[in-house]
Amino acid sequence: MPANKADRHTVGRCVLAVRFSALGDVAMAVGPLYDACRSNPDVRFVFLTKAPTARLLLETPPNLTVVGADMKHQYSGTAGMIRLLRELHREHGFTDMADLHDVLRTRLAAVFCHLHGIRVSRIRKGRREKARLVADFSEYPAPLTATDRRYRDVLERLGLKLSGEPVRFFKGGADPSAFAAASPDKAEGERWIGIAPFAAHQAKIYPEEKMKRVIASLSEDPSTRIFLFGGGEEEKLILGRWSEEFPRVTSMARERFGFRTEMAVMSRLDVMVAMDSGNMHLAALTGVPTVTVWGATHPSMGFTPCGFDPSLAVQTPMACRPCSVFGNRPCRTSDYRCMTSITPEEIISRVRETISK
Numbered sequence: 001m002p003a004n005k006a007d008r009h010t011v012g013r014c015v016l017a018v019r020f021s022a023l024g025d026v027a028m029a030v031g032p033l034y035d036a037c038r039s040n041p042d043v044r045f046v047f048l049t050k051a052p053t054a055r056l057l058l059e060t061p062p063n064l065t066v067v068g069a070d071m072k073h074q075y076s077g078t079a080g081m082i083r084l085l086r087e088l089h090r091e092h093g094f095t096d097m098a099d100l101h102d103v104l105r106t107r108l109a110a111v112f113c114h115l116h117g118i119r120v121s122r123i124r125k126g127r128r129e130k131a132r133l134v135a136d137f138s139e140y141p142a143p144l145t146a147t148d149r150r151y152r153d154v155l156e157r158l159g160l161k162l163s164g165e166p167v168r169f170f171k172g173g174a175d176p177s178a179f180a181a182a183s184p185d186k187a188e189g190e191r192w193i194g195i196a197p198f199a200a201h202q203a204k205i206y207p208e209e210k211m212k213r214v215i216a217s218l219s220e221d222p223s224t225r226i227f228l229f230g231g232g233e234e235e236k237l238i239l240g241r242w243s244e245e246f247p248r249v250t251s252m253a254r255e256r257f258g259f260r261t262e263m264a265v266m267s268r269l270d271v272m273v274a275m276d277s278g279n280m281h282l283a284a285l286t287g288v289p290t291v292t293v294w295g296a297t298h299p300s301m302g303f304t305p306c307g308f309d310p311s312l313a314v315q316t317p318m319a320c321r322p323c324s325v326f327g328n329r330p331c332r333t334s335d336y337r338c339m340t341s342i343t344p345e346e347i348i349s350r351v352r353e354t355i356s357k
Contacts, residue, residue, distance in 0.1 A: 014044040015158060016094035018109060019101045020071065022200070023278030024303070025147070026053040027285060029100050031167040031306045032151040037061035039161040046092050048084075056259040056282065058169050065092065071105075081105055085112045098154050099123060121157040123150050130301060130325045137322065143300040150302070166306050168287040174264035182257050183250060186268055189223055191355055194265070194272040194288070196229040196279030197239075203296030204276045204327040206339055206347075212242065213344040214273070218351060219246040227252055227265055229279050271354040273347060276327065281305045289357075291350045295339040296331070298322035314350055316341045 015036075019029045026049055037045050038061055045064045047057065054068025067088065069075050075084040088094065097113045099106045099122040110120045126144055133140045152162055170178065176185035186192060197211045219226055226246070228239040230253045239251040252262055259282070266272060267286040274280035274290055276297045283290045284305030292299075292308075294315035299308065301322060315321075321338050323329055331337075 012093070013042070013096070014046065014092050014094040015096045015098055015155075015160070016046045016048060016088065016092070017098040017100055017155075018048045018106050020048075020050050020103070020105060021053065021101075023053055023056070024281040025101075027056060027278060027281035028147050028303075028305065029151050030057060030285060031148060032155055032162065033064070034061055034167045035152075035162045035165055036155045036160050037064045038165075039163050043160070044092070046088060046094060048088065056263075058260055058263065078108060081108055082112060085109055089116065094118065096158050097121070098158060100151055100154055119158065121154045123154050125150065126302070133298075133301065134322055134324060137298070137300075140300060143304075144302040146302045146304060146308075148306050166287075167285060169263050169285050170267035171287070174267045178264035179261050179268070182252060182255075182261050182265055183225075183227070186225075191221070191224045192227065192265075192269045193218055193224060193351060193355075194227045194229060194269045194274075194283065196272070196274040196277060196283075198230050198232070198235050199275040199277035199327070201296075201327045203323070203329070203331060203336060203339070205295070206275065206293050206342065207336075208238065210340075210342075210344050214347050214351075215242055215246055215249065217344065217348050219249055222248075224248060225250065227269070229253070229262065271351055273351060276303065284308075289354050291347060291354060293339075293342065293347065295336065296321065296323050296327040296329070297325070301325060312350060312354065314342055314346050 017033055019026050033047060041063060046067060048067045051068035051070050054066050057066045060066060069084055075081060095118060097118055097120045099110060099120060102123050102125055113120045129144050156162060197206060199205050215226060218224060226249045228242060228251045230239050236253040239253045243249045243251040263282055263286050266283050266288055269288045272283040272288045272290040274283055275293050280290060280292055284307055291312045294313060298321055299313055316338060318338055320332055323332060
């Protein structure tokens, strides 16, 4: 007997959620996705992303399958995407699609779904709102809808229940065995500070020399250990130099520890310092208080992490901010004054205030 409309949402239901990139956006999707899984235990979920970002989904709910696809080679182009969708549909029989990305690939997936009678809910990114905010920030006294909320809206439009509870990896702090490859356990009375000084674009990176002064000052306290986070080869070299120059400073970039080990360390931090970057969102998944440093972009754009604390945001109000949605445009004045105007002391004091709470 064919299932009626009500049955379709309770019997054999499977939701395909799709977000291919970037790291921070996938990290922001984890909270709403896990919430949906836990709030709808009778529904199966499949999360489709790129192979590298699939590895950051830790502690997955039992009704969630994570698929990390090779979109560069194995499933490249239109034909590859269609083949991937056919394989997923054959294996999982998904009945709904949650498009958390709204790009060409996911629009193609939506066409596939419509042809197969599969319901689709697509994210509303607010592109026009964001463009207007960049053009005239004074028009928007209140922040735009947060990306986390936009993801939740996509899932709720499919009739799914969500509790609103945040997701926290390594809740209560990871066991020392989870990060033993990177560091010994935290000593009694020791304070751990994480610093992720890089981002995808120059306009979102605090100047190297100024960040070096932040590390120098914080490392003077003998009860403090600092962990530096970064990924690229150049970043690895810079973090390596800093870890050699200052006492009790560890570069997490010295080896490829992976997301699990890095987030296990983050879960034991007393405070994290991060740019508007993927590491800001990874830190949020562990619940660590995070001092965020903002340059060309702005928290009001809605890309803040879950649990964002405005009092920990370090930024300089300027008429030219924000100058772009993603911080990928060259500085209009060529001096990146939105970042250079922030003093190391501002960041240091915010870190110390957070630790002392």
